[in-house]
Amino acid sequence: MAVLKVLHDFDNPYLSGGYALKRGFQLILYALSRKMRFLRRFCKRIYEENVEYARTLNYLDQLLGIDSIFGINDRVQVVFPNLREELEGGGGRTVRHWHVSKDEVHWEPELNVPRSQWWYDREYSEGKRTPKSGEWIVFHCDYPYLLPAYIRCIHELSNETPK
Numbered sequence: 001m002a003v004l005k006v007l008h009d010f011d012n013p014y015l016s017g018g019y020a021l022k023r024g025f026q027l028i029l030y031a032l033s034r035k036m037r038f039l040r041r042f043c044k045r046i047y048e049e050n051v052e053y054a055r056t057l058n059y060l061d062q063l064l065g066i067d068s069i070f071g072i073n074d075r076v077q078v079v080f081p082n083l084r085e086e087l088e089g090g091g092g093r094t095v096r097h098w099h100v101s102k103d104e105v106h107w108e109p110e111l112n113v114p115r116s117q118w119w120y121d122r123e124y125s126e127g128k129r130t131p132k133s134g135e136w137i138v139f140h141c142d143y144p145y146l147l148p149a150y151i152r153c154i155h156e157l158s159n160e161t162p163k
Contacts (some may be wrong), residue, residue, distance in 0.1 A: 051080050053144035054087065062091040064154065071097030071107050072143070113138065123147035131157045
């Protein structure tokens with residue numbers, strides 16, 4: 001990899017008022033557009049946040065050499081029909097994913113992910129979990145606000161002393 005010099009310029013301690021107002025307005029339109037489809041064009045960016053998060057996770061995982069798998073739910077496949085090919089083309093692996101009920105989840109091909117790991121991202125972000133090498137670390141692509149937790153988690157794992 002080429003040597004990069006990056007400056008992360010941090011000028012303001014908080015989001016700008018203008019950004020917050022625009023974001024808040026878009027979130028209100030998003031909530032309304034779930035029933036009134038004609039409003040979707042005004043909040044398109046929010047509709048694409050989860051897929052952008054999946055792409056970001058794929059880029060990050062590939063850069064760090066993480067062997068990740070994306071379980072693409074059938075509902076996601078309908079909305080983003082090229083996502084599986086896109087993620088695989090970027091080096092990721094994908095499997096089909098669906099829920100029969102809250103307690104019955106499937107992947108094809110089958111993955112042996114214990115139920116205790118299904119909510120790993122939320123439990124980790126709440127300080128209830130510590131990552132351990134060799135276990136399934138499940139982070140949902142539909143929780144983009146957990147990106148900082150994911151980065152902390154993989155950083156913790158990268159600093160883990162092999163046993």
